[in-house]
Amino acid sequence: MYLKSLELTGFKSFAKKATLHFNSPITGIVGPNGSGKSNTAEAFRFVLGEQSIKSLRGKRGEDMIWNGGGDASTGSSRANRASAKLVFDNTRRIFAGIDFDEVTLERVVHRDNTNEYLLNGTAVRLKDITELLATAHIGATGHHIISQGEADRILSASIRERREMIEDALGLKIYQWKKLESIRKLEKTEENMERVASLRREIAPHIRFLKKQVEKIEKAEELRRELTTLYKQYFAREEWYVQTNKETYSHELTGPKKELAELDHLLIQAKEILTASKNKDKKSDEVIALEHKLATARSEKDTIMRELGRLEGEISANKRTIEKEKEKQKKDEFKTVYLKDVEEVISSIESFKSIEDAKKLFSEVVATLKSFVTRHRSITDSALIAESEHEIHALESQRHGLESKLKQISETESHISREYNELKQAIEKEKDTNRDAEKEVFRVIARQNEVRHVISDLSAKLDIVIRDEELLKRELGEAGITLGRDAVTYEKMSGHVETEPRAAQEDRRHQIEKIKIRLEDSGGLGGSEVMKEFRETEERDTFLARELEDLEKAKTELKQLIADLDVRIDVEFKTGILKINTEFKKFFALMFGGGTAELTVVREVKRKKKSDLEDLGDALSGEFDANTRMGANDANESQEQTPEGLDVNVSLPRKKVKGLMMLSGGERALTSIALLFAISQVNPPPFIILDETDAALDEANSKKYGDMIESLAAHSQLILITHNRETMSRAGVLYGVTMGSDGASKLLSIQFDEAVRVAK
Ligand code: ATP
Numbered sequence: 210m211y212l213k214s215l216e217l218t219g220f221k222s223f224a225k226k227a228t229l230h231f232n233s234p235i236t237g238i239v240g241p242n243g244s245g246k247s248n249t250a251e252a253f254r255f256v257l258g259e260q261s262i263k264s265l266r267g268k269r270g271e272d273m274i275w276n277g278g279g280d281a282s283t284g285s286s287r288a289n290r291a292s293a294k295l296v297f298d299n300t301r302r303i304f305a306g307i308d309f310d311e312v313t314l315e316r317v318v319h320r321d322n323t324n325e326y327l328l329n330g331t332a333v334r335l336k337d338i339t340e341l342l343a344t345a346h347i348g349a350t351g352h353h354i355i356s357q358g359e360a361d362r363i364l365s366a367s368i369r370e371r372r373e374m375i376e377d378a379l380g381l382k383i384y385q386w387k388k389l390e391s392i393r394k395l396e397k398t399e400e401n402m403e404r405v406a407s408l409r410r411e412i413a414p415h416i417r418f419l420k421k422q423v424e425k426i427e428k429a430e431e432l433r434r435e436l437t438t439l440y441k442q443y444f445a446r447e448e449w450y451v452q453t454n455k456e457t458y459s460h461e462l463t464g465p466k467k468e469l470a471e472l473d474h475l476l477i478q479a480k481e482i483l484t485a486s487k488n489k490d491k492k493s494d495e496v497i498a499l500e501h502k503l504a505t506a507r508s509e510k511d512t513i514m515r516e517l518g519r520l521e522g523e524i525s526a527n528k529r530t531i532e533k534e535k536e537k538q539k540k541d542e543f544k545t546v547y548l549k550d551v552e553e554v555i556s557s558i559e560s561f562k563s564i565e566d567a568k569k570l571f572s573e574v575v576a577t578l579k580s581f582v583t584r585h586r587s588i589t590d591s592a593l594i595a596e597s598e599h600e601i602h603a604l605e606s607q608r609h610g611l612e613s614k615l616k617q618i619s620e621t622e623s624h625i626s627r628e629y630n631e632l633k634q635a636i637e638k639e640k641d642t643n644r645d646a647e648k649e650v651f652r653v654i655a656r657q658n659e660v661r662h663v664i665s666d667l668s669a670k671l672d673i674v675i676r677d678e679e680l681l682k683r684e685l686g687e688a689g690i691t692l693g694r695d696a697v698t699y700e701k702m703s704g705h706v707e708t709e710p711r712a713a714q715e716d717r718r719h720q721i722e723k724i725k726i727r728l729e730d731s732g733g734l735g736g737s738e739v740m741k742e743f744r745e746t747e748e749r750d751t752f753l754a755r756e757l758e759d760l761e762k763a764k765t766e767l768k769q770l771i772a773d774l775d776v777r778i779d780v781e782f783k784t785g786i787l788k789i790n791t792e793f794k795k796f797f798a799l800m801f802g803g804g805t806a807e808l809t810v811v812r813e814v815k816r817k818k819k820s821d822l823e824d825l826g827d828a829l830s831g832e833f834d835a836n837t838r839m840g841a842n843d844a845n846e847s848q849e850q851t852p853e854g855l856d857v858n859v860s861l862p863r864k865k866v867k868g869l870m871m872l873s874g875g876e877r878a879l880t881s882i883a884l885l886f887a888i889s890q891v892n893p894p895p896f897i898i899l900d901e902t903d904a905a906l907d908e909a910n911s912k913k914y915g916d917m918i919e920s921l922a923a924h925s926q927l928i929l930i931t932h933n934r935e936t937m938s939r940a941g942v943l944y945g946v947t948m949g950s951d952g953a954s955k956l957l958s959i960q961f962d963e964a965v966r967v968a969k
Pocket of ligand 1: 220240244245274275357946
């Protein structure tokens, strides 16, 4: 037994809390008309989540709440809430998901029409209740709760509704729910797939754009790597080149520089020599002076020689005078007056004109004559000899003086001459030295030119190397800025370095410039942001792709699940129908004492293609277009077999009429009961509530009904609302419902006899 109790508080006519305990397989509820019995059956529907207030005989939820009743003296004021609480025994875990031995379901409705659902005291959603009940095989269609006047509901229902009810009764609802859920999930999945696909479509151009950027960046990165490698090679070699050449040229320069310094020194020395020789011009002056002196001495000597000669002459003249005088003295008579002298005296006398002139002339003739006599007389004078001798003597003394002077001068001359020669020799020697110095000057200057040439050559080379070094420094700085530390961190070349033509290095530089230009053109700088974005976007795309894959997988799985559920529902439905038919026939024959009845599967053809969900939605909402039954085929429209419906075929014993339409009210009731019981027999629900289902039965049938009830009670708990004595007799527990003047229902446990009385 699964049902433990039902507690009503403020529910409809049950103003005060009333509890029904279901301790027996069959519980009977009896009472006079209008006492509130049906309200208890409705309380079951209510608590199980019935949404149709109409089917609970109300207009609004508020109508479920005790509305007060009776007159002012006896009545009680209306309630603010109606509550129905159903307690289940869950020791056998009919509610598989709930690990408690007791399960309490409670529904409360408030005046504002709001509802609360409580599962074991905890607020839950209606959906949770519905699903929970489906698992316990307590369906929402309420096939196990037959309300008053609804006994033939299953017969008056459409074939589709009937199928619904039977599916519910067969416990297929849970699969339907699962299927519906799967279809919803499928739709959601497809929506998600579309959303994800559209997201991917949206980001695809961005990814393509970013990819191009990244490719550019990667290319730039590649170029940077290439450039870095090239730079390293270039720098290493350039540094080695610069250093080596600098050292070489510097070293090579030291020799010539030293030599040049030495040459300078030599030149100074040589020039000093030459400068010194200029000073030695004094020597030439000296030579000249000596020459002058020598000339003076010689001229003096000559003068003396000439003087001596003259003296010699005078001496010899004097000597000849002496000799002549001596001769003349011997021949004085031979003295003669020259004609010319006589002519001169005559001309002087002839030329006088006056006395004064005669006086003057006379004195002049006298003078001339006197001079003539004087002259002739001295020569012939013997004193002349003495005078000449005297003169010779003077002359010889003079000659003696001159000769000693000559001797002195000759000595001086020879002295000067010697001095002159020595000086001359010295000058000659000096001239030789100067020539050497001059030669040295020329040599040194020539060598200096050579060395200077070498130095300038080397310096030019060194300058080039220094320029190369500066260039290298600049390039290092540049590379450091462009490419970072790595590019300027290279292994230094040392030891033996394989030589290569300088052009190779030029080629490298050229190559470097080319790459630099390409790098600039690529514009791939500041790429980390783009890389990051690309990575993120790509990750997102991958994520979406994976999500799409997952969704695709889920879709396939859901489709498979739906297909599996369809198969399962189909199989279980068909086998269920077979089993129900067996029972149906049995109960029918039992009720009618023969005849036959069965459920037949009707397949419908729909013209319009609908989605599974629409179909199922229709099915679950019970909307069914009867006009679409038994498909009128339209060849132009796509046809689809819709879920099957169920028809009921009956064939009464001893009667030719067939079909439900032909049955009397009682016959309909019996057929309904037979079908209901057959269904309940095949898949017994935990409980069945029958509200005056037996109302139309005659006594004989009431007996059969009673028997059937007892066999049903073996599997399901029964709650029977009845006026029927026979039915009452089958109940283990009886409740009587009465209504006092206050309009409120009262509940009391009663005995059979009392029940019979109360029922009336
Ligand atoms: P019958 O045997 O004739 O079928 P019953 O015992 O099944 O009668 P019910 O139909 O359950 O009787 O009870 C109906 C009674 O409940 C009515 O008298 C009605 O006035 C009362 N009732 C229904 N709703 C409310 C409410 N909200 N407040 C007070 N009374 C209510």
